[in-house]
Amino acid sequence: MESAKIVIIGAGVVGLAVAWKLSEKSESVYVLEKNAKFGQETSSHNSCVVHSGIHYPRGSLKAKLCVEGNVMTYDICEKHRIPYKKLGKLTVAITEDEVDELEKLMRQGQDNGSEGLKFLGREEVKKLEPNVDVEKALFSPSTGIVEPDELMNHYFAKASKNNAVLAAGTEVVSLRKVDGEFEVEGVSQGEKFTVTAKTVVNCAGLDSDKIAAMAGLDVDKLGYRLHHCKGDYFRVGGRPPVKMLVYPVPKGAGLGIHLTPDMAGSVRLGPNAYYVDHDSYEVESTEKEFREDVVRFVPLIKEREIQPDSAGIRPKLQGPTDPFRDFVIRHEADRGFFGLIDLIGIESPGLTAAPAIGEYVSYIYQHEINR
Numbered sequence: 001m002e003s004a005k006i007v008i009i010g011a012g013v014v015g016l017a018v019a020w021k022l023s024e025k026s027e028s029v030y031v032l033e034k035n036a037k038f039g040q041e042t043s044s045h046n047s048c049v050v051h052s053g054i055h056y057p058r059g060s061l062k063a064k065l066c067v068e069g070n071v072m073t074y075d076i077c078e079k080h081r082i083p084y085k086k087l088g089k090l091t092v093a094i095t096e097d098e099v100d101e102l103e104k105l106m107r108q109g110q111d112n113g114s115e116g117l118k119f120l121g122r123e124e125v126k127k128l129e130p131n132v133d134v135e136k137a138l139f140s141p142s143t144g145i146v147e148p149d150e151l152m153n154h155y156f157a158k159a160s161k162n163n164a165v166l167a168a169g170t171e172v173v174s175l176r177k178v179d180g181e182f183e184v185e186g187v188s189q190g191e192k193f194t195v196t197a198k199t200v201v202n203c204a205g206l207d208s209d210k211i212a213a214m215a216g217l218d219v220d221k222l223g224y225r226l227h228h229c230k231g232d233y234f235r236v237g238g239r240p241p242v243k244m245l246v247y248p249v250p251k252g253a254g255l256g257i258h259l260t261p262d263m264a265g266s267v268r269l270g271p272n273a274y275y276v277d278h279d280s281y282e283v284e285s286t287e288k289e290f291r292e293d294v295v296r297f298v299p300l301i302k303e304r305e306i307q308p309d310s311a312g313i314r315p316k317l318q319g320p321t322d323p324f325r326d327f328v329i330r331h332e333a334d335r336g337f338f339g340l341i342d343l344i345g346i347e348s349p350g351l352t353a354a355p356a357i358g359e360y361v362s363y364i365y366q367h368e369i370n371r
């Protein structure tokens with residue numbers, strides 16, 4: 001049986017950022033990842049957007065960590081020559097009701113500390129994006145795009161430099177509290193293993209509710225049960241129809257099917273949002289649904305070829321009819337699990353927020369666990 005000071009379960013962008021920040025404060029940090037390589041799940045199946053923070057209620061962790069993570073992410077990219085493009089984003093209103101929604105978003109964004117927000121009228125929008133035809137738009141200059149793989153490589157390199165160890169191909173199947181420590185059991189490269197640790201950080205993404213349940217928490221009672229909510233993407237053929245990110249006013253479980261240029265300039269439509277009881281990265285939506293949504297604000301999409309591209313799965317705490325749910329990032333000491341930090345429901349803006357989440361977890365560790 002091996003022993004570690006800190007075991008982190010899951011090496012997505014969040015687990016890696018947490019490993020980076022915790023390994024600055026502690027030796028003997030192990031990251032256990034079931035896949036052969038880090039970042040193979042949600043962290044590499046998303047829109048690659050650095051969000052500005054307009055979409056989340058004031059005072060929520062999503063708002064705070066997104067706004068902080070936005071600044072940190074650009075700073076990291078700039079300092080370490082990681083490719084990014086601060087393209088700016090238009091959230092567009094077509095109807096009067098949507099204009100009201102835009103005004104709410106503007107107030108929320110300003111409350112959250114999102115920089116440089118401003119309204120643009122039809123003609124101003126046309127000047128920036130000739131193919132976008134709308135009543136009004138909210139311009140957010142601090143929204144941009146990054147390469148998640150490059151960010152993860154960076155967080156991994158930072159953690160490794162601090163001697164954190166990544167054990168890939170290592171699946172955790174049991175987690176128990178024994179004599180003030182956690183006993184973590186699993187299978188690594190086909191062999192059974194056990195490691196003990198005083199601190200366990202649950203960064204298991206889509207399986208983070210299962211890890212909390214393994215530890216002994218009643219996930220249904222606590223509202224930790226995850227709903228998997230899928231989003232498909234289509235790619236637009238021909239010349240890119242937009243240069244910036246263009247979003248409708250959000251509706252339903254996602255942010256609405258939007259247009260996102262990638263680092264090469266090619267544009268994807270998506271993601272939509274539908275709850276699933278199976279996990280697959282196959283595109284299951286129809287071209288018709290995507291065209292109908294986007295043609296409302298980018299009419300030329302009607303004639304463009306669009307091809308199924310990719311899909312991602314959101315680990316949502318919020319079920320289909322539930323109101324807003326925040327990230328759960330919590331030391332479970334008061335529930336009898338001193339040393340267990342749960343991160344559950346880390347959906348969007350988790351990529352943007354990751355470095356701020358790393359710092360937040362490190363703060364909890366220093367002030368509540370390693371006192």
Ligand SMILES: Cc1cc2nc3c(=O)[nH]c(=O)nc-3n(C[C@H](O)[C@H](O)[C@H](O)COP(=O)(O)OP(=O)(O)OC[C@H]3O[C@@H](n4cnc5c(N)ncnc54)[C@H](O)[C@@H]3O)c2cc1C
Pocket residue numbers: 009010011012013014015016032033034035038039040041042043044045046047048049050051170171172173203204205206207208230231271311312313314315346347348349350351352353
């Ligand atoms: C469609 C979509 C679009 C999105 N777009 C954006 C965006 O544009 N901008 C943004 O900021 N955010 C976006 N997000 C959110 C963002 O991608 C996630 O918040 C982020 O990737 C979550 O990272 P993670 O490390 O928590 O999860 P993951 O990347 O899922 O990592 C969790 C890891 O835990 C491992 N694991 C699970 N169980 C075990 C176990 N038992 N033992 C060992 N390892 C285990 C998994 O294999 C996995 O590698 C989007 C998400 C989706 C689905």
